[in-house]
């Protein structure tokens with residue numbers, strides 16, 4: 001498989017313990033549910049190349065690995081999945097704190113998608129879709145309900161977040177070269193930079209024959 005990509009984005013997965021962060025990462029990378037038996041393995045990191053619009057983007061995703069590494073964990077992230085559990089109001093109430101930490105410790109420009117996980121447990125729901133989408137709107141977050149169990153909207157969450165970052169790069173709102181942007185150019189993009197199309201020679205546009 002080719003390792004060639006245009007951009008590398010550093011991503012974080014944040015939110016209260018038990019909301020399904022590790023399972024979301026596992027589902028995205030492995031395309032299956034991480035069952036209890038391999039709980040101890042604890043994936044802390046995963047990477048995957050995805051195609052977004054016409055670009056290949058490598059996502060380098062960090063899962064929270066203990067509170068002690070809390071602050072350095074945030075540094076230089078381009079995007080984040082902010083996760084709560086739709087069956088737990090407590091995890092939803094904690095979002096404001098997670099959000100201010102992310103914006104303060106990562107970057108003001110970090111692109112965040114809110115994920116209401118465990119969508120499959122609708123019968124036990126404590127947080128409505130409408131309520132969470134209002135919160136997302138007020139805080140300029142994208143929003144999806146996901147299920148790490150069924151896989152619903154898991155890939156979409158990562159792709160939507162990456163797409164928004166790409167849009168911001170293309171519009172000039174994000175500068176990949178800024179320190180701590182969480183963005184790097186990949187081989188494919190560097191090749192393009194090294195061999196820019198030659199400028200059209202002046203005055204040779206019209207054929208003289």
Ligand code: GDP
Pocket residue numbers: 015016017018019020021022023024034035036117118119120121146147148149150
């Ligand atoms: P973390 O602490 O945020 O990393 O959460 P985990 O990924 O370890 O998941 C916590 C618990 O929720 C585990 O028992 C998972 O099996 C369960 N879980 C995670 N995602 C889902 C989901 O989408 N649906 C259901 N029904 N259970 C989930």
Ligand code: MG
Pocket residue numbers: 021022023063
């Ligand atoms: Mg975990």
